[in-house]
Amino acid sequence: xxxxLAPAHQLLYTPAEAATVLRFGRSTVYELMAEGALKYVxxxxxxxIRRSDLEAFVNAMEPQPN
Numbered sequence: 001x002x003x004x005l006a007p008a009h010q011l012l013y014t015p016a017e018a019a020t021v022l023r024f025g026r027s028t029v030y031e032l033m034a035e036g037a038l039k040y041v042x043x044x045x046x047x048x049i050r051r052s053d054l055e056a057f058v059n060a061m062e063p064q065p066n
Contacts, residue, residue: 012041012048021054032057 010017015033019026029049032038039053 011051013051013054015040015047015049018049018054022058 013021015029016026018038019029022029024032029038033040033047033049038049038057040047040049042048
């Protein structure tokens with residue numbers, strides 16, 4: 001697996017790239033997509049996650065209390 005981050009100017013991310021950027025496992029990203037917690041676009045059999053949807057997902061995350 002490639003551990004480098006995707007370029008910041010990238011508009012669409014594969015689930016694997018999104019997992020790398022979010023520091024989550026790939027299966028977690030697929031679960032979030034299936035739950036509707038992480039929006040994605042589909043073209044044929046390919047799923048891609050928009051950068052704006054990644055940012056919205058992160059901004060909506062609630063910090064855990066200490």
